[in-house]
Amino acid sequence: MSVRSIGWNPVMKTDPRILRRPPPLGRRGLILLLIVAAAVFAWQGLGLSLGQLGAGNGGGWSLAGDFFGAALSPALHYEAELVPAGTTHFLLRVLESVRATVVFAAAGMSLALVLGLVLGCLASEAWWEGSGRIGTSLRWVLRALIVMMRSVHELLWAVVFLAAFGAAPATAVIAIALPFGGTLAKVFSEMIDEAPRRPSQALLALGATPAQRFLFSLLPSAAPDMASYAFYRFECAVRSAAVMGFFGIPTLGYFLKLSFENLHFREVWTYLYALIAVVLLLEGWSALLRRRFVA
């Protein structure tokens, strides 16, 4: 018996219709074009040009030059000529502002984590599996609540609560906890629903209840992603807590604003570098933990 050639045969001609390429500018090309058009439209609509920069601050480009020049020599002492005796050293004040910022962020995040975990589990499809129409409608009520929590930005919540409760620490904590809890709940519920279902089906086969299957298979499967995302949100909380200082809460933004108003740009840069350092530290910490999760 002769060896029969399988696969590509140079003598046989392939039907040219099979090789015909799909059109290069199909649906995807159209979407890409629309995105570019939207960007051009936005820039055109705002009449953006680099010439505008510096026109609005009264000092023109020279003020901008002062500001960015200060970036190269951040302050190590107060820039003011006269510093009252007994004032804390500038660098100590920077450290204190960083500490306060992280503490506010941590307090807000801890509350947000509880909210996010509870609401995230309850808002997942998997939690209500097989519970019929009542479960589905309860889930939609929860999802609406979650949307309400996160559709208002934490800075807006802060403005609202400041008006209501004044500049108490709890104001800032709740302002962070509400939208962050909502965002965590949304993302956690999606991560739980995207977790592989096969282990959960195996637990069904050995007689586990729906709640046990949730706890033993879906939640552990989603846990590493959830932890990683929570870390990222903590980073966001630090930044938000810093900005809340602009509204009078004693975080980094509060001191940064004071330096700004006095045109002490070198001090401003010290605060900015301190904030960047905190975020970098958090990034390193979460990378370390992620490696341990994966290994």
Place this chain on the structure above:
Amino acid sequence: MAAASFMLRGVEVRFGGTQVLREVDLDVVAGERIALVGPSGAGKTTLLRVLNGVVQPTAGHGLMDGTDLSSLRPGELRAWRARVGFVPQDHALVPNLRVVQNVVSGRLGRRGFWSAARSLAFPTRSDLEAAHALLERVGIEEKLYARTDTLSGGQQQRVAIARALFQEPDALLADEPVASVDPARARDLIRLLTELAEERGLTLIASLHDLALAREFFPRVIGLRAGRKVVDGRPASLNEEDVRALYRLEPGHED
């Protein structure tokens, strides 16, 4: 521990428009060891899932230890499932839990929620000892605290077997337990399964692709083709004609 018996009468299973099982009659005596063979898509997995009480027959009856599964309430059905160990083809373990946690999850069907939650976080001494003994029996006792996804496919298969045994089942159903291991390991795994069933007096039904393994280790072979039971008997009574008919490809019917 009493082994479980199964009786199917005219069982049909239909998923949407596809008929997966047709008029299946089956009697399995407690303690029997059966190989389930047949081409891909013949309905082997579905048959095992019917016996497990996870898939309800569209028509016909499934009697397990004399009780009609369709007459059971949800709690009673879960109690039946807890008596049947199922080793799925893809292991279906939680990848980022430790081996011991996956093994201990085998007894979920016999535990309440809080006791289950505790056994996940803080397994008791007796749980740990039982899990270790089972892992020792399946040959991977050193993996007790390893993360499950660091194990090879064959090792994970053994964890899935240990999980099913931790359940203290009366029957063991294994779906293509050797589909993802090489021939030498396949033989070891099948020997392990049949030995375990024998020493614990369990009813064992394993679906297999390898007819030689089925003949060597199982006193009874059942053949499924396109949802029908076409072979049922001792391996010695299987002739070449039966085997060819079981696996023959039909034009346009290569499911």
